[in-house]
Amino acid sequence: MKWSIKAWPEGLRTSLPLVLPTAAIGLSFGLLAGPLLGAIPTIVMSAVVWSGTAQFGALTILTSGGGTALAAGTGLLANTRFLPMGFAIAPSMSGRPLRRLLTGALLADASFVIGHRDGGRFDISAIAWAAPPQYVGWVGGTIAGVSGATAIGEPTRWGIDVLFSVFYLSLLLPELFPERVRRGERQGSSHAGAASSGRRAWRPRNLRPIIVAVLAAAITLILTPIAPPGVPVLVAASAALIGLRTPKRPVTADADDDV
Amino acid sequence: MRTWLLIIVLAIGTVLMKTIGPVLAGGRQPPAALTRVIALVAPALISALIVAGTFTQGQHLVIDARAAGLLAGAILLWFRVPAVLAMLVAAIVCALLRLAV
Numbered sequence: 001m002k003w004s005i006k007a008w009p010e011g012l013r014t015s016l017p018l019v020l021p022t023a024a025i026g027l028s029f030g031l032l033a034g035p036l037l038g039a040i041p042t043i044v045m046s047a048v049v050w051s052g053t054a055q056f057g058a059l060t061i062l063t064s065g066g067g068t069a070l071a072a073g074t075g076l077l078a079n080t081r082f083l084p085m086g087f088a089i090a091p092s093m094s095g096r097p098l099r100r101l102l103t104g105a106l107l108a109d110a111s112f113v114i115g116h117r118d119g120g121r122f123d124i125s126a127i128a129w130a131a132p133p134q135y136v137g138w139v140g141g142t143i144a145g146v147s148g149a150t151a152i153g154e155p156t157r158w159g160i161d162v163l164f165s166v167f168y169l170s171l172l173l174p175e176l177f178p179e180r181v182r183r184g185e186r187q188g189s190s191h192a193g194a195a196s197s198g199r200r201a202w203r204p205r206n207l208r209p210i211i212v213a214v215l216a217a218a219i220t221l222i223l224t225p226i227a228p229p230g231v232p233v234l235v236a237a238s239a240a241l242i243g244l245r246t247p248k249r250p251v252t253a254d255a256d257d258d259v
Numbered sequence: 260m261r262t263w264l265l266i267i268v269l270a271i272g273t274v275l276m277k278t279i280g281p282v283l284a285g286g287r288q289p290p291a292a293l294t295r296v297i298a299l300v301a302p303a304l305i306s307a308l309i310v311a312g313t314f315t316q317g318q319h320l321v322i323d324a325r326a327a328g329l330l331a332g333a334i335l336l337w338f339r340v341p342a343v344l345a346m347l348v349a350a351i352v353c354a355l356l357r358l359a360v
Contacts, residue, residue: 049269087297104285166345216302224314237307243297247295
């Protein structure tokens with residue numbers, strides 16, 4: 001029995017750096033929601049809803065004087081991005097419907113990002129294993145927040161919220177620029193096992209992921225001031241519909257001279 | 260009572276949205292065009308999450324310390340610095356800027 005972090009499931013290892021930032025945001029939620037909802041409901045909410053965007057969305061409505069129905073609607077709208085995420089991971093899943101339902105319930109933003117592989121495939125076990133650290137961080141952070149762990153102040157002051165953007169970017173870059181950032185090298189050695197054959201080879205340029213990423217970013221920026229929270233990200237997912245067009249040349253062909 | 264109702268609706272609704280795809284479309288190989296779309300859902304959503312998490316505050320577009328942190332992180336990632344280190348530097352840049360302003 002040699003104890004080694006390398007023997008841990010990949011999704012678990014990859015999501016470990018997120019425990020602290022997740023806990024910090026959970027702490028913010030506990031601090032803000034505790035006085036309004038009560039300690040126990042706030043903790044239960046984090047435990048059963050387990051979604052920062054939905055919970056902050058609902059909380060924003062309640063604190064600004066909105067009713068329960070509006071708060072619920074806003075919270076759910078903020079989570080509509082899970083619909084395209086669910087349909088995206090579905091083809092990579094196997095097993096009976098009940099098993100797929102339970103695995104699907106473990107889906108979260110970070111797990112989706114961690115589990116995504118080239119060509120639209122998803123590592124379902126990585127998605128599932130990415131869940132426990134985030135769940136523990138989220139609920140634990142909330143408990144700390146409602147218990148009045150105010151000593152460190154509002155944690156988002158300390159730049160913790162930018163951690164998620166950088167983490168997501170670290171998992172997006174290899175897809176946009178496969179020849180620039182090699183998957184096997186990001187996150188130190190944590191992906192060494194995943195860097196199998198072919199990853200190091202130069203691949204022909206596939207511009208579509210870059211176009212889609214830029215388009216999605218633009219949609220999010222344009223819609224943010226005019227649409228309710230959550231809607232911009234959902235609509236941004238529609239940038240993927242570019243894929244309906246048949247590629248002019250197969251992306252596996254020698255297309256390196258493109259642009 | 261209303262609080263508990265809100266919690267129940269949010270919990271069930273969130274699980275429903277996460278699981279409809281896996282339950283209805285799980286394990287089936289979609290047509291080629293749809294496969295190409297699915298391959299692009301991840302870059303679209305990840306990019307949108309980054310923009311929403313960095314350049315928005317509620318319904319306002321903002322450029323603040325987070326943008327500087329992300330830029331620092333992006334440069335490090337571009338030069339193949341491990342993600343954990345890039346995250347650390349980004350948070351430090353962001354926190355220092357917030358202290359200074």
